[in-house]
Amino acid sequence: MFSYIINKIFYGILTLFGVVTVIFFLFNILPGDPARMMLDQREDTEQLQNIRKKYGFDQPISTQYLYYLNDLSPISIHSNNTENYTFLDNDKYTFSKIVSFNKQTIVAKLPYLRKSFQKNDKNVSEIISETMPNTAVLAVSAITIAIIIGIFFGILSALYKDSFFDRIISVISTLGMSVPSFFSAILFAWLFGFVLHKYTNLNMTGSLYEVDDFGEHIYIQWKNLILPSIVLGIRPLAVVIQLMRNSLLEVLNQDYIRTAKAKGLSTFKIIKTHALKNSLNPVVTAISGWFASLLAGAVFVEYIFNWNGLGKEIVNALNTLDLPVIMGSVLVIATMFILINILVDIIYGLLDPKIRIK
Numbered sequence: 001m002f003s004y005i006i007n008k009i010f011y012g013i014l015t016l017f018g019v020v021t022v023i024f025f026l027f028n029i030l031p032g033d034p035a036r037m038m039l040d041q042r043e044d045t046e047q048l049q050n051i052r053k054k055y056g057f058d059q060p061i062s063t064q065y066l067y068y069l070n071d072l073s074p075i076s077i078h079s080n081n082t083e084n085y086t087f088l089d090n091d092k093y094t095f096s097k098i099v100s101f102n103k104q105t106i107v108a109k110l111p112y113l114r115k116s117f118q119k120n121d122k123n124v125s126e127i128i129s130e131t132m133p134n135t136a137v138l139a140v141s142a143i144t145i146a147i148i149i150g151i152f153f154g155i156l157s158a159l160y161k162d163s164f165f166d167r168i169i170s171v172i173s174t175l176g177m178s179v180p181s182f183f184s185a186i187l188f189a190w191l192f193g194f195v196l197h198k199y200t201n202l203n204m205t206g207s208l209y210e211v212d213d214f215g216e217h218i219y220i221q222w223k224n225l226i227l228p229s230i231v232l233g234i235r236p237l238a239v240v241i242q243l244m245r246n247s248l249l250e251v252l253n254q255d256y257i258r259t260a261k262a263k264g265l266s267t268f269k270i271i272k273t274h275a276l277k278n279s280l281n282p283v284v285t286a287i288s289g290w291f292a293s294l295l296a297g298a299v300f301v302e303y304i305f306n307w308n309g310l311g312k313e314i315v316n317a318l319n320t321l322d323l324p325v326i327m328g329s330v331l332v333i334a335t336m337f338i339l340i341n342i343l344v345d346i347i348y349g350l351l352d353p354k355i356r357i358k
Contacts, residue, residue: 005346012342019334024068027323028061034117034323055114056085071112072331078105113328118320124328127313132332134208135302135309139294141225142233147287150237154244154283155271161249169241176238182300185231189304192227202227205306228305232298236290243286247279288344292337 035051052058056067067085070076078088078095080103088095088105095109113124157169193204206224211217251257252275260270299311306312310329317325 008342008345012338015338016335020072020331023327023330024065027327071114074111075108078107079103080105114324116322116325118322124324127325128310128328128332131308131310131313134307135295135298135311137208138229138232138298138307138309139291141229142294143236143287143291145229145233146236146240150240151244154241155248157245158248173238173241176234181231182304184234185301185304188227188231207306207308228301228307232294232301239286240283243282247282248275251275251279288340292340295333295336
């Protein structure tokens with residue numbers, strides 16, 4: 001089992017290395033000078049040169065790539081020369097020295113995602129840490145809705161196979177998988193936040209934390225979570241319903257289920273004791289994948305509902321060409337994808353020894 005876990009972690013690291021490489025070269029071959037993006041209309045020749053030197057933009061693209069890997073690596077090499085980009089600066093790195101030799105120092109540190117071009121040199125990691133919790137709350141709420149309602153209606157749909165109820169659920173779930181999230185967000189915001197506002201008391205836009213009318217106190221506005229979490233949960237909900245229905249129907253046709261029926265066990269007890277746990281494997285797989293997807297797919301939903309999460313931050317960064325924020329956010333989301341997939345593979349390996357042998 002230990003070798004199986006190490007193997008999964010190794011391939012995860014290789015995948016992450018590929019993601020980092022793609023992200024760096026994708027955003028660094030774009031037209032435009034990063035130094036000019038930072039200074040906007042305030043640039044002059046001397047300022048541009050200083051910015052390029054400070055952030056390493058004056059170096060060849062291959063050297064900049066090595067700088068980027070060095071920034072992200074938890075074990076990295078740094079120069080003691082104050083004029084070098086990799087100078088060991090407390091304003092950039094929180095580090096612990098491992099060993100020093102000549103003009104270089106090896107340190108252990110947290111990954112450095114660099115600083116925003118637009119937000120007064122604010123660390124990208126700080127921006128992400130401020131917005132990620134809101135996105136996580138939204139994603140957890142959406143996947144919880146999908147799990148509870150999806151499993152319930154999936155079971156009912158399987159029990160009443162080919163009935164009118166089953167056909168209605170099938171049509172609704174197919175529609176839920178087909179409609180884009182941004183369209184659902186606009187429709188729900190308009191219908192429940194505007195047209196039916198006096199009945200629902202829901203707002204078209206709003207975030208988890210809001211400031212009172214006097215601008216003195218911050219409070220949690222839970223009702224703002226309802227519409228975006230429902231919209232974000234529609235597509236995984238539709239998938240869970242179909243997977244639960246099909247998986248349960250397959251399990252109910254197994255010989256041991258027929259034996260249980262022959263013994264006189266009630267349908268409820270058969271579902272609860274024998275069928276449900278054996279039909280949840282594909283649902284668990286879908287949920288794990290969708291949870292990671294929700295973190296990335298919340299971009300349009302957050303922007304439409306004005307939810308102050310990572311998705312909205314990415315859209316704002318795209319509008320202002322704030323490359324470090326875009327790159328750092330995409331990298332964090334990709335890392336979460338990889339970690340969740342590794343965790344799911346390890347759980348499957350623990351549950352099924354045959355998987356570890358493959």
